[in-house]
Amino acid sequence: MERKTVGVVGAGTMGAGIALVCMRGGHRVKLLDANQAVLEKAFGYMQSVLSRDVEKGKISEEQRAETLQRLERVSDMEQLSDCDVVIEAVPERIDLKKRIFADLVRICSNDALLLTNTSSFSITEIAGGLAHPERILGLHFFNPAPVMPLVEVIRGKKSGEEQAQAVYRFARELGKVPVMVTDTPGFIVNRVARPYYNEALRILGDHVADVERIDRIMKLAGGFKMGPFELQDMIGIDVNFATTQSVYTDFFQEGRFKPSRIQQRMVQAGTLGRKTGEGFYDYKK
Amino acid sequence: MTTKNKAVLVVGDSPLQTELQQLIAEKGYTALPLSEAALQSDSIVLALEVNNVDLEAKAAHLRQLDELLAPEVPIVTTSLAITATEAASWTAHPERICGFGTLVPLAERELFEIAPALQTADEVVRQVEEFFQSLGKETEVVSDEVGLVFPRILTLIINEAAFALMERIATAEDIDTAMKKGTNYPYGPLEWADRIGLDEIYAISRGLHRDLAEERYRTAPLLRKLVLAKRLGVRTGQGFYNYSEAKGD
Numbered sequence: 357m358e359r360k361t362v363g364v365v366g367a368g369t370m371g372a373g374i375a376l377v378c379m380r381g382g383h384r385v386k387l388l389d390a391n392q393a394v395l396e397k398a399f400g401y402m403q404s405v406l407s408r409d410v411e412k413g414k415i416s417e418e419q420r421a422e423t424l425q426r427l428e429r430v431s432d433m434e435q436l437s438d439c440d441v442v443i444e445a446v447p448e449r450i451d452l453k454k455r456i457f458a459d460l461v462r463i464c465s466n467d468a469l470l471l472t473n474t475s476s477f478s479i480t481e482i483a484g485g486l487a488h489p490e491r492i493l494g495l496h497f498f499n500p501a502p503v504m505p506l507v508e509v510i511r512g513k514k515s516g517e518e519q520a521q522a523v524y525r526f527a528r529e530l531g532k533v534p535v536m537v538t539d540t541p542g543f544i545v546n547r548v549a550r551p552y553y554n555e556a557l558r559i560l561g562d563h564v565a566d567v568e569r570i571d572r573i574m575k576l577a578g579g580f581k582m583g584p585f586e587l588q589d590m591i592g593i594d595v596n597f598a599t600t601q602s603v604y605t606d607f608f609q610e611g612r613f614k615p616s617r618i619q620q621r622m623v624q625a626g627t628l629g630r631k632t633g634e635g636f637y638d639y640k641k
Numbered sequence: 642m643t644t645k646n647k648a649v650l651v652v653g654d655s656p657l658q659t660e661l662q663q664l665i666a667e668k669g670y671t672a673l674p675l676s677e678a679a680l681q682s683d684s685i686v687l688a689l690e691v692n693n694v695d696l697e698a699k700a701a702h703l704r705q706l707d708e709l710l711a712p713e714v715p716i717v718t719t720s721l722a723i724t725a726t727e728a729a730s731w732t733a734h735p736e737r738i739c740g741f742g743t744l745v746p747l748a749e750r751e752l753f754e755i756a757p758a759l760q761t762a763d764e765v766v767r768q769v770e771e772f773f774q775s776l777g778k779e780t781e782v783v784s785d786e787v788g789l790v791f792p793r794i795l796t797l798i799i800n801e802a803a804f805a806l807m808e809r810i811a812t813a814e815d816i817d818t819a820m821k822k823g824t825n826y827p828y829g830p831l832e833w834a835d836r837i838g839l840d841e842i843y844a845i846s847r848g849l850h851r852d853l854a855e856e857r858y859r860t861a862p863l864l865r866k867l868v869l870a871k872r873l874g875v876r877t878g879q880g881f882y883n884y885s886e887a888k889g890d
């Protein structure tokens with residue numbers, strides 16, 4: 357495997373996780389964030405994950421040190437100029453992402469693969485109007501990135517076939533399971549999984565069954581690991597609602613994706629799931 | 642409940658029929674087909690009716706069972722493609738009709754859902770719960786709507802995967818891989834549909850669209866066409882995937 361220099365833009369939860377995946381994969385990683393405290397926190401997270409690996413006997417103390425040495429924390433975008441691959445993982449704001457890609461296109465070589473970890477924006481839109489759009493693709497990791505095996509490789513309207521294959525290989529060499537998908541709302545997972553939440557909400561709203569019953573049925577009759585309501589509480593009801601709204605809007609109000617008023621009311625009330633102590637279930641007890 | 646000398650009728654054309662017959666026999670009941678019902682009607686404690694695709698056949702079978710069996714014998718009918726309330730409305734003794742829903746393979750179902758019709762007597766619901774528990778399954782009673790809970794949610798997931806495949810946003814393999822590795826589904830939706838039978842999934846989708854009449858429940862054209870072409874999944878050698886060309890092992 358070829359050792360690459362990988363830039364990761366944004367050192368939040370996803371950025372830190374993706375950077376760690378790349379470091380473990382043997383690549384040199386430049387993790388960029390304008391906020392020094394966020395970079396520190398990301399480094400602390402990596403240290404603790406790798407320490408646990410040492411404790412479990414998965415890696416040696418020496419390997420831990422080597423892995424951490426592959427990381428360079430940077431605060432200026434210009435420092436990404438020598439990267440072979442850049443993965444953008446900043447908050448989901450289209451203006452922010454477009455600005456970052458406009459900079460990356462200027463700073464990086466034409467051969468560099470410029471990838472976005474977006475879960476809700478069109479790759480085609482992010483790449484729109486930029487030079488050499490064939491090198492811009494989506495590489496969508498799932499949270500937590502070091503644990504979840506799947507990555508979606510998303511081809512925008514102008515993404516190149518050769519580049520798509522290169523991203524696929526890169527993901528595979530990271531030990532991930534890549535799938536190829538064209539640039540459509542929600543890609544595969546966030547689209548096909550919508551009914552698991554939305555139809556459960558509809559069944560709840562129509563009083564066919566209550567929260568506990570639906571969760572129990574989906575686990576015992578369906579073999580799902582978590583019921584749809586437990587899962588929404590874990591994901592965050594605001595996050596889940598935002599994903600549904602985004603898919604619904606991008607499919608031009610296709611009825612299959614219509615959001616649920618039950619979720620909307622919960623978001624309005626600040627009842628967001630585990631993180632607020634209350635969602636479909638009460639976690640304060 | 643003791644199962645000795647108790648006969649259960651299993652009627653209808655569905656993959657559920659064979660599996661229910663097997664399960665019932667394993668638990669010590671005598672599983673009877675409709676043809677033997679008249680001869681042994683005294684020993685029949687309960688009848689199961691499982692047609693989902695052909696609703697005219699379902700109505701005919703239910704009426705036949707209703708005439709044949711003493712009015713206190715529960716008739717438990719799949720409410721996958723139609724509500725139990727509508728099925729009960731076809732009979733002269735609607736209080737003994739009760740809905741239920743599950744999908745093959747039954748070995749993977751720890752729980753069966755029961756959906757009483759509006760007309761179902763409480764005593765009948767209790768008997769049906771006891772009967773499924775005697776088959777080693779847990780039960781949950783839900784209100785009567787097409788597809789109950791698990792079959793309805795799974796059908797919508799499969800239908801969405803079928804739309805995605807029809808639009809060729811990804812291959813069938815990649816759609817299935819994504820759902821297993823990205824969200825921990827026990828099976829990919831397309832391979833899952835092939836194991837259940839695309840005709841059963843289509844019957845649920847069509848039933849939801851018919852009864853609830855919303856764009857939300859529109860069947861993916863690819864799913865409908867595969868059923869019309871008799872590509873029903875593993876059972877017929879081809880569905881979303883082709884099984885006939887697989888290396889023989």
